[in-house]
Amino acid sequence: MLTLRNVIVEYVSGGYPVRPIDGLDLDARTGELVLLMGPSGCGKTTLLSCLAGILQPTSGSVSVDGAEVTRLRGGDLTEFRRRSVGIIFQAFNLLPSLSARANVALPMRAAGVGRAESSRRADELLDQVGLAERRDHRPSQLSGGQQQRVAIARALALDPPVILADEPTAHLDAAHVEIVLGMLRDLARPGRLVVVSTHDHRIEPLADQCVNLGPEVVQSVEEPGRIVELAAGDLLFSEGDASDLVYEVESGEIVLFRTEDGEETILRRARTGDYFGELGPMLGLPRSASARAHHRTRLLAQDLPSFRARRRLAAHRSPVDDGSEPAVPGEGGP
DSSP states (O other): OEEEEEEEEEEEETTEEEEEEEEEEEEEOTTOEEEEEOSTTSSHHHHHHHHTTSSOOSEEEEEETTEEGGGOOHHHHHHHHHHTEEEEOTTOOOOTTSOHHHHHHHHHHHTTOOHHHHHHHHHHHHHHTTOGGGTTOOGGGSOHHHHHHHHHHHHTTTOOSEEEEESTTTTOOHHHHHHHHHHHHHHOSTTOEEEEEEOOGGGGGGOSEEEEOSOOOOOOOOOTTEEEEEOTTOEEEOTTSOOOOEEEEEESEEEEEEEETTEEEEEEEEETTOEEOOHHHHHTOOOSSEEEESSSEEEEEEOHHHHHHHHHHHHHHOOSOOOOOOOOTTSSOO
């Protein structure tokens, strides 16, 4: 039911090309619950948008329920979005002025279904998600978990073969998370595919397939508190490596850079007295850039607690600005 071949999504941010989806292949079948896993910013919502026909990938093909989504245009694309996919939004996206029944009936009315049939189907779906007695309540009168269940019922209104859910447990407490997870698992049955973007690992045991969209993390080989010596051209770390250590330049120079389509973009040069790589350990993210010695360089490798203690001591001893260049957020840290 779902086939992706060499899907690439690229855009420009801050003057630099960003490629959250880079050559993705994926096959999923009816009855499966597929998870798109990874940290914020790795492309989960972007990929869902491509599956829903909302976003056109830069290149590659997306086929959903037999339709080549990347080739659809105009009315055909509108009909695909209406009939083939149901979307469960992270923030629910219910209209505050409408009752639960009216919110669920809305996509049916937009598709030309009569008022009586839309109301009957909405009541049936609300009963299915355990909210029959709340059908006349507006979103402000419902809890977060109840609003999410209304959103699930709305996604099912036209009985689409594919359900896409964007972080469906992000705004729910523990009790409602269990209810919603059970519903998502039950929705994945013969005739329907469910694709969920999430960083909630509690869903993994329920899934048939997990797709990790985050960068592959390679553990550091350096130990904290030791001196690292590099010759000119030696690579200290690469983009995507684990960011467990912070580095201070004792002598020499480190070039922090990113590589896109074979072209290097220099982000910063760290020289004697400068430090870099602190944001990754702070945020628990892999390296967002690579680091290479420009010429012979000597570094102090530190874990985050040691780095913080060393900076506090340096500030206590010399409160006057020493003129060293501060670390630039995002350049070699994460």
